[in-house]
Amino acid sequence: MAKKFKRVAVLMGGPSAEAEVSLRSGAAVAGALRAAGYGVAEVNPKAGRLKFAADVEAVFIALHGAFGEDGVVQQKLRDLGMPYIGSGPEASRLSLDKLASKRVFAAAQIPTADYEVLTAPGPHTLPLPLVVKPASEGSSIGLHCVRRRANWDAALRDALAHGNPVLVEKYIPGRELTVGLLGELALPVVEIRAPKGWYDFKAKYTKGQTTYLVPAPLTAQQTARAQELARRVFRALGCRDLGRVDMRLTPDNRLFVLEMNTIPGFTETSLLPKAAAAAGISFVELCDRIMRRATVH
Secondary structure (H helix, E strand, O other), rough: OOOOOOOEEEEEEHHHHHHHHHHHHHHHHHHHHOOOOOOOEOOOOOOOOOOOOOOOOOOEEEEOOOOOOOOHHHHHHHHOOEEEOOHHHHHHHHHOOHHHHHHHHOOOOOOOEEEEEEEOOOOOOOOOOOOEEEEEOOOOOEEEEOOOOHHHHHHHHHHHHOOOOEEEEEEEEEEEEEEEOOEEEEOEEEEEEEEHHHOOHHHHHHOOOOOOEEEOHHHHHHHHHHHHHHHHHHHHOOOOEEEEEEEEEEOOOOOEEEEEEEEOOOOOOOOOHHHHHHOOOOOOHHHHHHHHHHEEE
C-alpha cells in the first residue's frame, strides 16, 4: 500500500518530567518507522518550541506528560496545519487531567473510584487504603498507595511536589488490567502483575520487575466487558487514533476505570506494543498503522 507520507518527524523527549521515558519511546518509534520505509527526523522540543525541516509532512507524537499529552503540542500542530497522530487538543487535555476525566466518566456513567481533591497538606476524608497522585502527571510519577496513617503526610507532600491539585482515590482491590486501542479496535487485554501488587514507576520501567500476561487470563465475558468499557472511555473523552485504558477488576467481578493514556509508551516494556503483538501486529506494523492515521484536526 502506498504511503500517505514519505518524510515524518517523531517528537520525543520534551520539557516534561517524563522526558527520559519519552526519549526511549521516540527512539523505538523512529527505528520502526524507518524499517517501514519512512524518512524520519527525530525532534526533541526541550524548550517547548517546534521547528521542522521543510520536507516534514506529518508528525508522530511520542511525547509523554505535560506539553505532549495535555493538548499543548496538539494545538501548536493544529495551528501549523501539520498532520499528526493521536487525539486532538481537547481530548488530550481531558484525558491527562484526571479530575476532568472523572467528570466525563461521571457524566457517561463509566465506573471509577470515589475520590477527593486536595491542594495543600492536610487530612483525608476517605477511608484508607488510598491512592494519591498528581492530577495531571503520568508514568506513575508522584503516585503512592497509602495503607497506613503514618505514611499519609509524606505521600501527600510528594504528590503535591509533582503537581497541584492532587487526586486522592479510594483504593480498588483486585487485578490490574489495561486495554490498548487502535481507533475503535480494542486489542487483547493485558494483565499487570507488579511486585507486591503495586505498579509504580520502578515496577513500570525496570525490566523484570513486573509480569505481563497477554492476553490476560480472563473469561470471554470479562474480556469483552473490559474491551467495551475501554471503547466507551475512548468515545466519552473524544479520543482518536490510539490510546490505552487502565482499569481494575475487583474480586466480585466489577470493572473500574483508572485513566486514559492518549500517547501510551512505546518502550521495550510498554503495554500497547505487547497487546498489538498478541493480536499479530508487529511493532513496525503498529507504528506504520498509527502513522497512516495522521491528519490535521
